[in-house]
């Protein structure tokens with residue numbers, strides 16, 4: 001093997017690919033319709049030869065799915081690969097390519113169960129790899145630039161997309177099709193990046209990675225948690241059906257400050273009698289859900305999600321349920337993670 005001068009100095013970054021539009025393909029450069037998760041990790045890496053300026057990059061295909069099909073099994077498999085690869089001394093950081101639809105869920109899940117402070121950087125794209133002005137290649141370049149940066153260590157799982165560096169917690173997709181779709185509404189961006197120039201604005205304000213007490217060691221599955229979307233006149237029997245079908249937790253995407261109809265509240269009381277844990281989140285895109293504001297959480301035994309949206313609340317509740325189902329303890333986790 002020929003050693004290129006300086007190569008041993010460059011960080012070693014592993015790209016774990018899971019699919020998504022970043023690996024998507026269409027028949028032409030200009031059509032709106034496409035299929036996600038069509039191309040493999042080697043093709044993604046070859047599309048960005050400039051990566052060799054930043055790092056020694058290798059790839060591994062963990063899954064190849066549209067992230068709308070992401071599930072507990074792939075989360076557990078992916079988290080195990082991340083932890084195994086980061087345990088290798090020679091691996092300096094991980095980049096994960098993923099779909100945008102559920103990246104906020106996977107990022108937060110990993111943020112809670114990765115046990116390393118080495119950078120874990122997720123990225124994605126809104127346009128398929130074959131599109132005119134595809135956004136994937138630059139996003140991969142930027143993600144590798146952040147993963148290779150020692151200053152990215154200890155900031156929890158990051159999501160680098162469209163020149164922004166998001167913390168895993170609190171970031172969300174806001175546009176179905178715009179390239180600028182991700183927003184960190186309540187606490188702002190973790191940083192920004194421009195062709196390898198990285199700037200960091202803050203550190204995570206909640207426990208993550210090395211400080212997290214959640215672990216996937218020995219976990220074969222995760223408990224079922226269902227999200228119930230609240231609207232005027234929501235059918236309360238959706239809540240009863242979730243309980244009847246084995247949900248151990250329910251997250252409500254409530255109106256306003258986690259509010260809901262009297263009939264939905266009555267259904268949640270029935271769920272509580274069966275010891276199902278209930279977390280009140282909101283369908284509103286910013287702001288927080290606090291305890292005992294219009295709904296008496298103390299009396300009902302419900303938990304307020306704080307800043308976590310319904311999808312991220314579901315992720316946290318799945319992991320919390322591996323530890324406790326006591327509402328006060330669940331609330332403490334929601335106040336700390």
Ligand SMILES: NC(=O)C[C@H](N)C(=O)O
Pocket residue numbers: 019020021022036065066067068098099100101102124125126127
């Ligand atoms: N832009 C995207 O990646 C959307 C795609 N459906 C996915 O999440 O896999």
